[in-house]
Amino acid sequence: MSGIQLPVVAVGVDGSAESMVAARWAAQEATRRHLSLTLINGFIEPLSGYHPGYPPAPGVVEAMHTVSRDVLGAAVSELRDRFPELETRTASVHADPRRAIVDAAARAALTVVGSRGRGRIPEVILGSVALYVASHARSPVAVVPPTADLGPAPPVGPILLAVDGSGDSQAAVGFAFDEASVRHSTLVAVTVWDDLVYRGFTKGAGLIGPLEDDEEHAFLAEQLAGWVDKYPDVSVRQVVLRGQPAKRLLGYGRDLPAEHQPQLLIVGSRGHGGVAGLLLGSVSQHLICGSRIPVVVVRRERTN
Numbered sequence: 001m002s003g004i005q006l007p008v009v010a011v012g013v014d015g016s017a018e019s020m021v022a023a024r025w026a027a028q029e030a031t032r033r034h035l036s037l038t039l040i041n042g043f044i045e046p047l048s049g050y051h052p053g054y055p056p057a058p059g060v061v062e063a064m065h066t067v068s069r070d071v072l073g074a075a076v077s078e079l080r081d082r083f084p085e086l087e088t089r090t091a092s093v094h095a096d097p098r099r100a101i102v103d104a105a106a107r108a109a110l111t112v113v114g115s116r117g118r119g120r121i122p123e124v125i126l127g128s129v130a131l132y133v134a135s136h137a138r139s140p141v142a143v144v145p146p147t148a149d150l151g152p153a154p155p156v157g158p159i160l161l162a163v164d165g166s167g168d169s170q171a172a173v174g175f176a177f178d179e180a181s182v183r184h185s186t187l188v189a190v191t192v193w194d195d196l197v198y199r200g201f202t203k204g205a206g207l208i209g210p211l212e213d214d215e216e217h218a219f220l221a222e223q224l225a226g227w228v229d230k231y232p233d234v235s236v237r238q239v240v241l242r243g244q245p246a247k248r249l250l251g252y253g254r255d256l257p258a259e260h261q262p263q264l265l266i267v268g269s270r271g272h273g274g275v276a277g278l279l280l281g282s283v284s285q286h287l288i289c290g291s292r293i294p295v296v297v298v299r300r301e302r303t304n
Contacts, residue, residue, distance in 0.1 A: 007109035022114035022144040036087035042100025155263035158186040168268030171300040246286035269299040
């Protein structure tokens with residue numbers, strides 16, 4: 001073997017029904033892109049009866065390895081029934097599941113996690129896994145809610161792209177055009193103007209009058225320039241909304257017929273107005289926590 005590792009789609013699984021929704025979604029994405037699928041299960045010793053600094057009881061780690069391999073084997077078996085041509089690999093990792101997914105997916109073209117997993121408090125599980133992976137993974141990260149389970153027919157609605165002009169937003173634009181081309185879907189590019197935030201945090205805000213629709217559409221067209229020419233097969237519709245960005249994006253298409261509701265939402269990891277030290281912007285976090293469709297968080301490549 002040459003040692004060269006081709007990009008894969010990577011997905012975290014933990015044996016829960018919610019993680020299998022994410023696994024099926026990831027398998028379909030890998031099939032579309034003619035990539036292999038890597039299923040990752042990370043595990044650590046249970047807190048009960050375990051004392052930091054002391055090794056776990058003999059056989060505990062091996063027993064957990066066995067459980068981990070069983071979880072992965074069951075997941076692969078289910079996916080092979082539905083996607084017989086898909087090449088699959090597994091990774092059972094003795095590490096915190098959050099770190100295991102991020103490390104194992106270092107060369108992934110896309111990393112996929114469920115928005116819910118095992119645990120009695122779903123919000124804690126979401127915060128500890130999905131938000132962590134979306135914040136730290138080098139690849140784009142798809143967070144898949146249980147409501148996104150695949151039906152008998154694939155979704156046909158458009159792909160929704162959030163555009164705000166930031167560097168991460170530009171990376172999301174490129175990913176969205178590619179995704180729309182692969183899925184043969186319409187791309188709906190949306191910019192949401194929060195006039196209060198814009199006026200409150202912009203230098204000279206007291207001199208700024210109401211934003212005009214023509215200005216907003218011109219801004220949106222500028223952000224898409226070049227990509228439209230690169231992907232002539234992708235039909236693009238531009239939409240300008242006003243209000244709180246996360247709320248407006250989550251509500252978009254809610255009352256539309258099923259065939260016109262978005263099948264996927266793509267957003268940059270950080271937008272304008274974010275604090276530089278934050279790995280994930282507040283809008284991205286709200287979308288991950290509140291969306292009923294998969295959310296893909298994309299960050300631009302960084303040199304350090």
